[in-house]
Amino acid sequence: MVAQALTLKKIRQHIRDIRQKNLSSLIIIEWSFIQKSILLLAIMVVLFTSYALYVAFVMLHPTLHHFINVNSTILLWKDVVILMIAFAAMIFGYTWRTSARVNRYFPIFCIIFFATAMCISGYCLGVLSPATGVFVIGTPLIGLVLFPRKIVLIMAVLTMLTMVLLTIASNLNVIPYAPLFTHQDLVGMQGFASFYLYSQLYFTLPPLLFILFIMDVILRQWSQRERDAAMQSKLDSLTHLLSRYSIDQHLERLVTLSSDQKEISTLLIAIDRIEYIQKTYGRTFCNELKKKIAKLLQLSLRNQDLAGSFDDDHFIVILSAAHREVGLAVAERIRVRIENLIIADGFGLEIQITASIGVSTCLPFGMVGADSILIQAEQALAQAQQNGTNLVMHYDQVPIAALKESDVVFTS
DSSP: OOOOSOOHHHHHHHHHHHHTOOGGGSOGGGSOHHHHHHHHHHHHHHHHHHHHHHHHHHHTOGGGGGGTTTTOTHHHHHHHHHHHHHHHHHHHHHHTTTOHHHHHHHHHHHHHHHHHHHHHHHHHHOTTSHHHHHHHHHHHHHHHHHSOHHHHHHHHHHHHHHHHHHHHHHHTTSSOSSGGGOOTTOTTSTTHHHHHHHHHHHHHHHHHHHHHHHHHHHHHHHHHHHHHHHHHHTBOTTTOSBOHHHHHHHHHHHHHHOOSOOOEEEEEEEETTHHHHHHHHOHHHHHHHHHHHHHHHHHTSOTTOEEEEEETTEEEEEETTOOHHHHHHHHHHHHHHHHTOOOBOTTSOBOOOOEEEEEEEEOGGGOSOHHHHHHHHHHHHHHHHHHOSSOEEEGGGSOGGGOOOOOOOBOO
């Protein structure tokens, strides 16, 4: 028999792991815009702290003064002011995170503030510097994932236009290029090339590492979310049994890939008088009943067998390597357990529950398609319900007159 690709136990454990995740591990792209904005501000705090430390370090070392425009303390105060605004904005955003108006406008402010601050820093370092290039190219990519597309695209275009205008103005000598390093005959100074190189590395690496880290986290979490969604789609949301789609896939795999001679049995289970039960006791009662039966099915099967939700009112069981007698025995065991199931209504009164089960058995290589075995199980179930409730019926017990045309070769 072909190895089973679906292991119900592993799927359920995976679902439990998903539900037990701590809030701190929530997927970033599912955060609120306030949370994303605070994350953006936190990144700004780290970046501009490093910028301020750089300027302070150079100013405290006289041997480096001739490489940098130390006469302009505005370079240091610029970073300090940006840090103060970022801190204040983080506190404001966290304090008013439940406000609808703040949730609407605060992210826009943060995006504009971030773009403006980085434009100023990019101009100070040089519009064509590697650090500025990393900012211009990398941050819009993250922004498009985290924030509304429209505002990010608008700010990205405005930022690029600003950089182009600054480049033109610098080329026309209207404004100095890279004022952080502005000094007469600076380029010809001994040691400037090394200082400039290390400075650019210092300013380039932090934003580059942040961009790579955030993108890696987002992509990994995005991929994990897709895997989680795919895993959860294999299960029925109410009963946590395999979904109809998963059962169909498994049956199709048995038919197309099986190369052995072992029979498989399919059990189609219907709760008797389900419409009456739902009308009398309500949908909530029916849902609890289905959950109990689903748990009962899981406890009644071997590890290699599968139980699933066929539709709203039917369950299905696929028994691997199970001939006719095994299929009937398992069906009878399930029928008896459902009959003995204790379930009470809202007033504490016990309700008698029974089920009818249709069984079909076949060799996988003898089947034309996966739908064939389902048709036979449906015919057996219909005959069981016609003969009376609380019965087990095998397909080969169905009168010939009641049979529909089938392309399946069954054993009996």
